[in-house]
Amino acid sequence: MLTHEDLYQRLRSKDSVQQLTKQIWQAVEGDDQPFRIMEVCGGHTYAIVKYGLDQLLPSGVKFIHGPGCPVCVLPQHRIDAAIQLARRPETILVTLGDMIRVPGSRSSLQQTRAEGADVRFVYSPLETIQIARDNPDRQVIYYAIGFETTTPMTALLIDQARHADLNNLCFHTNHVLIPPAMNLLMEQGANIDAFLAPGHVSVITGVDIYEPIVKRFGTPVVISGFEPVDILSAVLSIIRQLKKGLSCCENNYARSVRESGNQKARDLVDRYFELRSDFLWRGIGSIPESALQLKPEFAAIDAERAFAEDCPQAGEEQSSGCICGAILCGHASPLDCSLFAGICTPQRPQGSCMVSNEGACAAYYRYRRTQS
Amino acid sequence: MSRIQLAQGSGGRENQQLIRDLFLKYFSNPILAQLDDAAVVECGTTAVSTDTFTVHPLEFAGGDIGKLAIAGTTNDVAMRAACPEYLSVGFIIEEGLETELLERIVASMSSELQVTGARIITGDTKVVPRGAVDRLMINTTGFGAVRADCSVKRIVPGDHILISGPIAEHGACIYAAREEIAIAGLTSDCQSLWPAVKALLDHEVPIHAMRDATRGGLAAVLNEWAEQSSTRLMMTEEVIPISEAVRGFTEILGIDPYILACEGAFLLSLPAENSSEAIDILHRCGHPDAVLIGQVENADNGPQVILTSAYGTQRLLDFPYGEILPRIC
Numbered sequence: 001m002l003t004h005e006d007l008y009q010r011l012r013s014k015d016s017v018q019q020l021t022k023q024i025w026q027a028v029e030g031d032d033q034p035f036r037i038m039e040v041c042g043g044h045t046y047a048i049v050k051y052g053l054d055q056l057l058p059s060g061v062k063f064i065h066g067p068g069c070p071v072c073v074l075p076q077h078r079i080d081a082a083i084q085l086a087r088r089p090e091t092i093l094v095t096l097g098d099m100i101r102v103p104g105s106r107s108s109l110q111q112t113r114a115e116g117a118d119v120r121f122v123y124s125p126l127e128t129i130q131i132a133r134d135n136p137d138r139q140v141i142y143y144a145i146g147f148e149t150t151t152p153m154t155a156l157l158i159d160q161a162r163h164a165d166l167n168n169l170c171f172h173t174n175h176v177l178i179p180p181a182m183n184l185l186m187e188q189g190a191n192i193d194a195f196l197a198p199g200h201v202s203v204i205t206g207v208d209i210y211e212p213i214v215k216r217f218g219t220p221v222v223i224s225g226f227e228p229v230d231i232l233s234a235v236l237s238i239i240r241q242l243k244k245g246l247s248c249c250e251n252n253y254a255r256s257v258r259e260s261g262n263q264k265a266r267d268l269v270d271r272y273f274e275l276r277s278d279f280l281w282r283g284i285g286s287i288p289e290s291a292l293q294l295k296p297e298f299a300a301i302d303a304e305r306a307f308a309e310d311c312p313q314a315g316e317e318q319s320s321g322c323i324c325g326a327i328l329c330g331h332a333s334p335l336d337c338s339l340f341a342g343i344c345t346p347q348r349p350q351g352s353c354m355v356s357n358e359g360a361c362a363a364y365y366r367y368r369r370t371q372s
Numbered sequence: 373m374s375r376i377q378l379a380q381g382s383g384g385r386e387n388q389q390l391i392r393d394l395f396l397k398y399f400s401n402p403i404l405a406q407l408d409d410a411a412v413v414e415c416g417t418t419a420v421s422t423d424t425f426t427v428h429p430l431e432f433a434g435g436d437i438g439k440l441a442i443a444g445t446t447n448d449v450a451m452r453a454a455c456p457e458y459l460s461v462g463f464i465i466e467e468g469l470e471t472e473l474l475e476r477i478v479a480s481m482s483s484e485l486q487v488t489g490a491r492i493i494t495g496d497t498k499v500v501p502r503g504a505v506d507r508l509m510i511n512t513t514g515f516g517a518v519r520a521d522c523s524v525k526r527i528v529p530g531d532h533i534l535i536s537g538p539i540a541e542h543g544a545c546i547y548a549a550r551e552e553i554a555i556a557g558l559t560s561d562c563q564s565l566w567p568a569v570k571a572l573l574d575h576e577v578p579i580h581a582m583r584d585a586t587r588g589g590l591a592a593v594l595n596e597w598a599e600q601s602s603t604r605l606m607m608t609e610e611v612i613p614i615s616e617a618v619r620g621f622t623e624i625l626g627i628d629p630y631i632l633a634c635e636g637a638f639l640l641s642l643p644a645e646n647s648s649e650a651i652d653i654l655h656r657c658g659h660p661d662a663v664l665i666g667q668v669e670n671a672d673n674g675p676q677v678i679l680t681s682a683y684g685t686q687r688l689l690d691f692p693y694g695e696i697l698p699r700i701c
């Protein structure tokens with residue numbers, strides 16, 4: 001557990017930040033080579049934009065914002081499923097707060113709730129147990145979202161629900177995986193020299209999940225925490241690797257990440273989930289083996305099977321000029337979107353990148369909007 | 373335990389008794405004691421402000437709804453460089469409220485009134501059925517004699533911006549109490565600001581504008597100032613005073629201290645050459661953390677508030693918006 005002293009004296013300290021910045025400038029000195037670093041995770045995007053870390057770096061060092069916001073990458077038909085499930089009679093849909101304003105093809109959960117549906121937002125998935133207990137005559141559906149970091153919490157919820165003999169609780173699973181998305185971007189020839197990988201994913205999965213990408217594409221991956229000192233020291237490691245022509249998977253977040261991750265959490269996930277053959281990522285397309293679903297033996301608590309009629313299949317994505325897809329692939333920045341901050345705002349988001357705190361457009365809106 | 377009953381608000385004998393036993397006891401002054409339909413007072417150029425207070429819990433570390441109702445309204449009057457003199461008060465009480473609690477709150481109002489010398493000159497009490505209000509709601513309207521011209525339209529490029537004390541104290545305290553998060557040292561800063569304003573006015577500090585950073589916190593006031601005065605405000609993040617307890621609390625919850633309310637800290641905009649004098653005065657009258665936190669510039673890119681971090685990077689400090697939601701991963 002971090003103390004405030006850690007945060008202020010170590011991870012955010014002005015001296016450490018200045019020192020790292022200096023080392024980065026020294027490392028790239030006399031080099032015209034660009035260093036294009038994709039921060040895969042939206043948590044990193046948020047921190048970079050909030051602390052203005054990009055402003056500290058030499059012009060050749062660029063952060064490319066990646067697809068790592070679990071809400072942003074959900075395709076419209078899966079949001080539509082949440083809305084349709086919420087509209088079922090005698091149903092309570094439970095999900096995490098970030099889902100509230102995400103636009104589906106026609107509506108959002110916020111609007112659906114305003115129209116009378118019972119949609120509840122929880123801080124922790126485990127709160128769903130109490131909701132199900134308090135409402136034995138109603139169907140409670142937990143709409144699960146998140147990357148490798150939040151999947152164990154969903155698995156734990158399922159586990160507890162089974163032990164508590166709750167038979168009015170089922171699950172709509174939208175858990176996605178980071179490495180397949182990175183793999184696809186590289187296969188598509190993304191112009192990326194290295195990846196900054198999210199520390200909290202490796203807390204669960206361990207370090208070696210990125211090895212195949214490092215080997216196949218020769219792209220360094222450095223695992224990093226979310227504080228300014230974490231991020232800058234990871235950037236320094238990346239630049240050092242690139243300068244030496246190395247490509248390794250490096251754990252720069254050793255205070256939290258064990259090489260092997262958290263086996264117990266993974267066992268729990270493996271007990272309930274299996275890989276989907278493929279999953280559609282908003283703006284990116286279908287990615288093989290990039291998401292999880294409940295194993296067939298849990299079909300009875302799988303909302304996608306139990307209420308298949310309310311879970312639409314992928315259709316045409318409605319687009320209104322939103323360039324989220326290009327942003328999530330690292331091809332564009334929010335400032336390239338003509339709707340940014342005019343038609344598209346956090347109050348009336350036109351695309352998912354404007355909704356979640358982790359979305360690149362939302363971070364730019366909050367911290368960069370009218371700056372020249 | 374004695375509890376407030378519906379009859380005590382219906383204008384009959386029980387109502388009279390409540391007024392005499394409680395309100396007159398604590399608020400007594402010659403004008404109120406007349407108990408006429410309306411109070412008659414002498415007033416010159418007057419600053420008037422009204423606010424209705426509802427807070428859960430009713431009593432919190434550093435204050436209660438009564439103290440808040442007095443300090444909050446007299447502060448709004450004081451922010452126009454006016455000396456708070458008279459107040460009206462309206463109580464809306466949910467039937468069943470503990471009489472003892474009500475008395476504690478009224479006593480706390482009375483002692484807060486002593487800080488400014490303002491007097492309650494007219495009042496009203498309603499008792500409403502259970503569920504019609506969340507225990508207790510208090511409305512106060514304040515009247516004060518204006519001593520100087522102090523308003524947002526006087527803010528000009530070149531001004532210095534000061535804050536009188538640590539921010540977000542009240543907001544963090546209430547938020548934590550409501551969510552039942554125990555953090556040592558979280559105390560509301562709820563207090564009357566008139567003594568500090570009076571000291572500044574007595575020294576003839578030429579203040580351009582003042583505002584207490586209540587709802588929406590520092591972020592809201594600065595953005596309102598930038599918009600209403602068409603300026604750009606350049607703020608230095610490192611010097612904005614935030615207590616350790618508030619820092620820890622906002623860190624744990626992932627919320628921004630700049631959007632949390634203060635009830636005892638105010639912002640001042642004034643000519644640069646007067647800022648160190650003003651800071652000295654504030655230090656001497658109970659605001660030891662008063663500090664220069666920014667300055668006003670021409671708005672070349674439209675009104676905005678820019679925060680310069682300790683690292684020298686810049687970002688926008690936006691109006692608070694949206695629900696306060698925890699991050700999901």
Ligand code: SF4
Binds near residue numbers: 323338350352353354
């Ligand atoms: S600004 Fe809005 S419309 Fe444009 S890419 Fe971002 S989310 Fe889509």
